[in-house]
Amino acid sequence: MVTRKLQHYLIVLLLGVGLLAAGCNNSGSDVGMGTLEVRMHDAPANYDAVNVFVERVEINAEQDTAGWMTISEPQQSYNLLELTNGAYTVLGDTTLEAGTYNQIRLILSREGHSVVVDGEEKSMFVPSGAQTGIKLNVNAEIQEDITYTLLLDFDASRSVVKRGNGQANPGYLLKPVIHASNQAVTGNIDGTVSPVDAEPVVYAIADSDTLASTYADTTDGYFKLIGLEEGSYTVSINPTNEDYSIKDTTDVGVTVGETNELGTIELEQAQ
Structure with a gap:
């Protein structure tokens, strides 16, 4: 038979364990x-x-x-x-x-x-x-x-x-070769290259360093350069089709969290 005194000790022990567990849970939260x-x-x-x-x-x-x-x-x-x-x-x-x-x-x-x-x-x-x-x-x-x-x-x-x-x-x-960036502090540049058959590579250049590049879509000429830090860039359109000339667009600004839409960029025939 469990005495009254022993019951008292058991109740105190259980309360102590409960308080300890609650303290651990609170510290984690x-x-x-x-x-x-x-x-x-x-x-x-x-x-x-x-x-x-x-x-x-x-x-x-x-x-x-x-x-x-x-x-x-x-x-x-x-x-x-x-x-x-x-x-x-x-x-x-x-x-x-x-x-x-x-x-x-x-x-x-x-x-x-x-x-x-x-x-x-x-x-x-x-x-x-x-x-x-x-x-x-x-x-x-x-x-x-x-x-x-x-x-x-x-x-x-x-x-x-x-x-x-x-x-x-x-x-x-x-x-x-991998470059890491935080999307929260970067912006983007997009646009469309015409004509589509120029099939260009598009570069974002800052201080002579190429920081992003992509191919323009071969069906509609659309391109998007992502993960660029805020600043000013030169967007260089380099056709893989030799019938067209390279075209650079300077002072293209990038703002954090936004996409600078350049619209349609027309390429000229190579001379």
């Missing part, structure tokens, strides 16, 4: 949660396809190698050339505690990458980075109840490297 979304897009390249296999995406709030957290595991191949002209794919999204996250990295498979040249698919080898990942400094500020969208510009034209025939392993290497 004090930490605000925000959302991180990672999008990938691409600059154009002179290939039929550039296929990259992404195993997972990780993020780190620390300054050293500790603290990496997996935010997604796509385990999927992406054709980068399908992610131009404003198109993108979502590599992952997750809920994180509010705070600053310094780095993000893509873990690529050692194999499974390829480039298609003149209709022929050729494998690409990753010389390094499969184990340690492609690290990017982002300093992402995650705020409570707000979605932070990170744009990863995977530059296919600079990432695919052709090896010489005299080397031990001739063929193609994948050496990723």
Whole structure:
């Protein structure tokens, strides 16, 4: 039989456990949660396809190698050339505690990458980075109840490297060149190129540096340059059809959160 005194002790013990659990729950609820979304897009390249296999995406709030957290595991191949002209794919999204996250990295498979040249698919080898990942400094500020969208510009034209025939392993290497930006502090430029059969590459240039590029759509000439920081740019239209001349439009302004619509840009016949 349980004595009255023992009952008293049990009641006190249960109350203490309840208060401790409540304290733990309250401390957890004090930490605000925000959302991180990672999008990938691409600059154009002179290939039929550039296929990259992404195993997972990780993020780190620390300054050293500790603290990496997996935010997604796509385990999927992406054709980068399908992610131009404003198109993108979502590599992952997750809920994180509010705070600053310094780095993000893509873990690529050692194999499974390829480039298609003149209709022929050729494998690409990753010389390094499969184990340690492609690290990017982002300093992402995650705020409570707000979605932070990170744009990863995977530059296919600079990432695919052709090896010489005299080397031990001739063929193609994948050496990723990626630029990261916060969509919340960027803007866009769009327009239409005429005539359509000029089939141009469109560049956004600032201080002689090309910061974004895309192909104009081959059916209607539309183009969109995304992920540009606020400032002034030269938009250069470079036809792949030699019957037309290059045309530059200077002092094109970009404002955060807006798209500067250039309208129709008419190209002239080459002299």
